[in-house]
Amino acid sequence: RDTPSELRGRFRKLGWRRVVAFQTRNPLHRAHQELTFRAAREAEANLLIHPVVGMTKPGDIDHFTRVRCYEHVLAEYPDQTTTLSLLNLAMRMAGPREALWHAIIRKNFGCTHFIVGRDHAGPGNDRNGQPFYGPYDAQELYKKHEHELGITMVPFKEMVYVENKAEYLAADETEPGDKVAILSGAEFRRRLREGLEIPEWFSFPRVVEELRRAHPPKHEQGFTVFFTGLSGSGKSTIANALMVKLLEDGGRPVTLLDGDIVRKNLSSELTFSKEHRDLNIQRIGFVASEITKNRGIAICAPIAPYTATRRLVREMISRHGGFIEVYVSTPIEVCESRDRKGLYAKARAGILKGFTGIDDPYEVPEHPEIVIDTEELSADLAAHRVLITLEKLGYLR
Numbered sequence: 304r305d306t307p308s309e310l311r312g313r314f315r316k317l318g319w320r321r322v323v324a325f326q327t328r329n330p331l332h333r334a335h336q337e338l339t340f341r342a343a344r345e346a347e348a349n350l351l352i353h354p355v356v357g358m359t360k361p362g363d364i365d366h367f368t369r370v371r372c373y374e375h376v377l378a379e380y381p382d383q384t385t386t387l388s389l390l391n392l393a394m395r396m397a398g399p400r401e402a403l404w405h406a407i408i409r410k411n412f413g414c415t416h417f418i419v420g421r422d423h424a425g426p427g428n429d430r431n432g433q434p435f436y437g438p439y440d441a442q443e444l445y446k447k448h449e450h451e452l453g454i455t456m457v458p459f460k461e462m463v464y465v466e467n468k469a470e471y472l473a474a475d476e477t478e479p480g481d482k483v484a485i486l487s488g489a490e491f492r493r494r495l496r497e498g499l500e501i502p503e504w505f506s507f508p509r510v511v512e513e514l515r516r517a518h519p520p521k522h523e524q525g526f527t528v529f530f531t532g533l534s535g536s537g538k539s540t541i542a543n544a545l546m547v548k549l550l551e552d553g554g555r556p557v558t559l560l561d562g563d564i565v566r567k568n569l570s571s572e573l574t575f576s577k578e579h580r581d582l583n584i585q586r587i588g589f590v591a592s593e594i595t596k597n598r599g600i601a602i603c604a605p606i607a608p609y610t611a612t613r614r615l616v617r618e619m620i621s622r623h624g625g626f627i628e629v630y631v632s633t634p635i636e637v638c639e640s641r642d643r644k645g646l647y648a649k650a651r652a653g654i655l656k657g658f659t660g661i662d663d664p665y666e667v668p669e670h671p672e673i674v675i676d677t678e679e680l681s682a683d684l685a686a687h688r689v690l691i692t693l694e695k696l697g698y699l700r
Contacts, residue, residue: 304356305388311413313386314349321348323416323457324409328359328394330372330514332506334462336379337471339418342457343384346416350385352377353409357393368517375509388412396426402441403448410454419445420459464504496520497697521697525555525595526625528689529616531607531668533660534646535638536631537677537685539563542604544686552699555600560587562605575657581612588616596623608659610666625698629689630671635660637678672696 305313314322323343327335331352343350352373356366370389377387392408395401401424406417423441428434445456461474466482477483486505494501498520501511528545530538539561549557569586573579584607591601607613613628620626638660639647650658657663673692675685693699
């Protein structure tokens with residue numbers, strides 16, 4: 304990270320009088336390297352790779368991983384032509400006007416040229432599914448203000464890999480009969496996610512290795528199995544049976560976050576009010592998300608009666624790995640018949656207030672990954688069904 308004065312000082316020390324800045328919030332692949340090097344060569348300038356390392360779009364690669372990727376790509380440029388500096392900036396995804404702002408920032412850092420991309424800083428589609436901005440709106444707005452800005456625009460040229468020539472060319476430089484290889488961003492992410500081969504013409508091996516390390520295929524990711532259901536439905540029994548099976552497999556560390564265990568060790572000061580029940584489930588979700596993020600397995604077995612809170616926990620965990628909701632749908636009559644503590648009887652007698660299923664609602668999950676009724680299945684068979692689902696989803700092999 305450099306301040307504007309530090310970066311301008313570095314340029315003076317290096318003797319760089321013309322500098323092309325390239326802004327990005329994504330990892331660099333071979334097409335980006337070819338594009339940026341061409342832009343610098345055509346402008347007879349040196350190149351500054353200047354990625355943002357503040358807040359970007361949800362789902363973007365974290366900047367720690369990206370920076371390691373940039374450092375690998377930096378070695379692919381000729382010596383003394385290119386440098387890397389990180390910009391502490393949050394993306395606003397404001398399209399053309401943000402492109403102007405980015406240019407002004409780079410001018411303050413001492414750059415003379417700025418690469419403006421296709422749909423630069425675009426927010427994506429509107430609520431009707433249409434692009435919010437046209438692909439070249441940013442470039443057109445920039446042209447209107449280029450003289451005023453005092454930093455020259457370098458339009459982003461789409462680069463394609465031509466198989467029969469074994470090189471990257473600008474899309475408008477291809478000839479009839481050329482065989483253009485295409486690997487979409489969605490297909491690249493799918494291959495990365497599933498551990499499939501990524502062609503070397505698309506990216507650099509060390510970049511792919513870095514991305515695989517940060518975003519492993521499903522069978523190497525952490526995940527959470529989240530049981531929910533009435534008291535006495537069999538959640539804890541199945542959760543314990545599942546934990547034993549996963550420990551026998553030995554692939555990842557396994558942690559059981561049972562409702563009673565969490566109440567004793569994590570939420571002992573909480574009551575059973577709706578507010579405190581929600582807070583208890585959120586605490587479970589946070590712990591499970593940390594386990595999942597670190598590629599372990601979390602098994603949660605609270606009652607979790609409220610849809611909104613379960614949805615919040617799903618969102619919290621899914622950004623780090625898998626989330627498998629298991630609704631244990633055992634009927635309340637069966638749950639009551641198993642009630643050795645007499646909780647249901649106390650609730651019906653009015654001694655216990657706010658008891659789920661009696662005087663407090665249980666909101667049935669709308670789209671759980673698995674539904675199990677323990678009136679029909681033993682705990683062992685139920686746990687086996689969960690294992691089969693995990694295998695189908697790719698989290699186990």
